[in-house]
Amino acid sequence: MISKQQTLFERIGGDQAITELIHKFYDRVVADPELKPFFKNASMEKIRRMQREFFSAALDGPITYTGKPLGYVHHGRGITKHHFALYVGHLIQALEKININDQDVQDIISRINTYADEITGTAGSMG
Numbered sequence: 001m002i003s004k005q006q007t008l009f010e011r012i013g014g015d016q017a018i019t020e021l022i023h024k025f026y027d028r029v030v031a032d033p034e035l036k037p038f039f040k041n042a043s044m045e046k047i048r049r050m051q052r053e054f055f056s057a058a059l060d061g062p063i064t065y066t067g068k069p070l071g072y073v074h075h076g077r078g079i080t081k082h083h084f085a086l087y088v089g090h091l092i093q094a095l096e097k098i099n100i101n102d103q104d105v106q107d108i109i110s111r112i113n114t115y116a117d118e119i120t121g122t123a124g125s126m127g
C-alpha cells in the first residue's frame with residue numbers, strides 16, 4: 001500500500017496547532033527587549049492573523065496568505081540578520097513546546113530561513 005506523505009502543516013497538527021504556535025511564538029518575540037521596539041506601533045491581532053495564514057501556506061497547508069509581500073511589509077524597518085536570528089530562536093523555542101519531532105522542527109526552520117533576505121532587505125538595505 002502506498003502511504004501518502006503528510007505535509008508539514010498536517011504533521012504539526014493543522015490549523016489549531018499553528019494558531020497555538022503563533023501565540024506562543026509572538027508572546028516570546030514581543031517580550032524580547034531587542035525585538036519589542038519593532039512592534040510598538042503594530043497591530044498584534046493583525047500580525048497573528050497574517051502569520052497564521054503565512055505559516056500555514058509556507059508549511060504546505062490548505063490556506064492562502066492574503067497579506068502583502070514580505071519584502072514590502074518589512075522594508076525600511078532596520079531589521080538586521082541579528083534580529084532575524086533572534087526571531088528564529090524564539091520560533092525554535094515555541095516549536096519545541098509543541099509535540100513534533102526534531103526533523104520537522106529543522107524542516108520548518110529551513111523553510112523560514114529562506115525568507116531571511118526578503119525580511120532583512122539584504123539587497124541594498126542600510127541594515
Ligand code: HEM
Pocket residue numbers: 035038039041042043046047050051054066067068070073074079083084087112113115116119
Ligand atoms: C521569516 C520571518 C518573518 C516572517 C515570515 C514575517 C511575517 C510577517 C507577516 C505575515 C506580517 C503581516 C503582514 C501584513 O500585515 O500584511 C508581518 C508583519 C510585521 N513583521 Fe514580520 N515576519 C518575519 C520576521 C520579522 C522580524 C525579524 C521582525 C522584526 C524584528 C518583523 C517585524 C514585523 C513588524 C513590525 C510587522 C508589522 C507591520 C505593520 O505595522 O503592519 N518580522 N510579518
